[in-house]
Amino acid sequence: MSHESDQFRFDTLAVRAGQQRTGESEQSEPIFPTSSYVFGSAAEAAARFAGEVPGNIYSRFTNPTVRSFEQRLAALEGGERCVATSSGMAAILSTFMALLQSGDHIVSSRAIFGTTSVLLNNYLAKFGVETTFVDLTDLDQWAKAIKPNTRLLFLETPSNPLTEVADIQALAGLAHQHDALLVVDNCLCTPALQRPLELGADIVIHSATKYLDGQGRCIGGAVVGREDVVGTDVYAFLRTAGPTMSPFNAWVFLKGMETLRLRMGAHCRNAQLLAEWLQQHSKVKQVHYPGLASHPQHALAAKQQQGFGGVLSFEVAGGKQAAWKVIDSTLLISITANLGDTKTTVTHPATTTHGRLTQEQRDAAAVSDSLIRVAVGLEDIEDLKSDLQRGLDLL
Numbered sequence: 001m002s003h004e005s006d007q008f009r010f011d012t013l014a015v016r017a018g019q020q021r022t023g024e025s026e027q028s029e030p031i032f033p034t035s036s037y038v039f040g041s042a043a044e045a046a047a048r049f050a051g052e053v054p055g056n057i058y059s060r061f062t063n064p065t066v067r068s069f070e071q072r073l074a075a076l077e078g079g080e081r082c083v084a085t086s087s088g089m090a091a092i093l094s095t096f097m098a099l100l101q102s103g104d105h106i107v108s109s110r111a112i113f114g115t116t117s118v119l120l121n122n123y124l125a126k127f128g129v130e131t132t133f134v135d136l137t138d139l140d141q142w143a144k145a146i147k148p149n150t151r152l153l154f155l156e157t158p159s160n161p162l163t164e165v166a167d168i169q170a171l172a173g174l175a176h177q178h179d180a181l182l183v184v185d186n187c188l189c190t191p192a193l194q195r196p197l198e199l200g201a202d203i204v205i206h207s208a209t210k211y212l213d214g215q216g217r218c219i220g221g222a223v224v225g226r227e228d229v230v231g232t233d234v235y236a237f238l239r240t241a242g243p244t245m246s247p248f249n250a251w252v253f254l255k256g257m258e259t260l261r262l263r264m265g266a267h268c269r270n271a272q273l274l275a276e277w278l279q280q281h282s283k284v285k286q287v288h289y290p291g292l293a294s295h296p297q298h299a300l301a302a303k304q305q306q307g308f309g310g311v312l313s314f315e316v317a318g319g320k321q322a323a324w325k326v327i328d329s330t331l332l333i334s335i336t337a338n339l340g341d342t343k344t345t346v347t348h349p350a351t352t353t354h355g356r357l358t359q360e361q362r363d364a365a366a367v368s369d370s371l372i373r374v375a376v377g378l379e380d381i382e383d384l385k386s387d388l389q390r391g392l393d394l395l
């Protein structure tokens with residue numbers, strides 16, 4: 001099982017990795033909804049609890065369906081070990097709790113998922129872990145922010161909603177120069193488009209809720225990396241604290257991964273077409289999408305990623321009222337902040353995902369009132385254009 005990723009290529013691993021067929025000879029992966037497991041004898045129970053023999057003990061930390069999910073995602077990311085969690089936020093929290101202690105310091109991109117900022121500012125800070133926020137694409141700022149007690153560098157690339165792209169290889173080099181770990185939230189690209197571990201990152205975080213599920217059904221997360229970091233410290237935290245993925249959710253994500261690359265390719269194609277159409281539209285001021293030649297990190301994204309992703313954002317003339325008019329004129333596209341779904345979603349970041357920030361913080365993040373984010377789904381591109389055209393006509 002552990003040599004799978006050496007033997008097989010991505011598309012094979014996506015369909016096959018992590019499957020353990022039972023005595024029932026089932027073709028599709030089974031779900032194991034059981035909280036505990038039965039031991040043959042008191043001696044066997046003792047040996048399993050002591051870790052002397054491998055085997056299932058209790059589903060807070062050992063479940064066959066969850067293990068299949070972990071092995072498949074680890075294979076796709078090229079990591080030694082994956083620990084599945086109950087949500088993307090639980091994956092981030094587990095990583096921080098496992099690897100940091102009071103007095104440690106984090107350098108993080110400012111352009112991260114809003115709830116991750118809250119976790120750092122309101123909770124990690126409470127336990128004596130301080131965070132310095134820097135501009136994702138400014139390597140100088142990252143370097144200057146590092147202190148003797150810096151343990152982690154944290155980022156998402158491309159960022160959401162402005163799709164800025166960070167140089168993972170350069171930041172991994174910087175982190176390692178200072179004995180720090182580089183943690184990359186790979187939610188927007190997924191391993192189908194970007195494999196941060198191959199670029200030198202130490203840990204990959206996932207919100208499986210997004211593209212790994214791919215159809216907006218379940219909440220889940222994962223941490224992927226080396227056995228001596230993820231397999232020991234992160235696993236020990238999960239075993240103790242219990243932010244565990246359910247077997248049913250693991251099964252949904254497991255099946256989602258089988259079509260991940262096909263779906264990501266289709267998301268990328270639709271997003272590229274929509275970005276190009278918006279860019280030439282007279283009512284649109286600016287489009288943010290790494291697949292456009294005008295994007296500041298277009299060349300880096302082309303080198304680092306195997307596709308430009310399914311998320312784009314654009315600015316209309318006329319501020320919040322104009323942006324809301326475009327959003328409210330849609331009949332097909334869903335007004336929701338989720339992403340990574342086959343169904344296209346639209347959101348107004350300034351009043352939703354970034355609504356808790358002060359005006360100054362929003363300005364610093366360049367999230368303007370006229371910005372609209374679209375997570376492009378798999379509908380027919382002409383129908384998506386028509387749905388946005390209706391509101392743009394009113395401006």
Ligand SMILES: *Cc1c(COP(=O)(O)O)cnc(C)c1O
Pocket residue numbers: 087088089090113116156160185187188206207208209210219220221
């Ligand atoms: C959604 C998201 C998260 C949080 O994941 P949950 O599954 O909602 O807890 C973290 N990072 C990014 C980039 C996300 O989009």
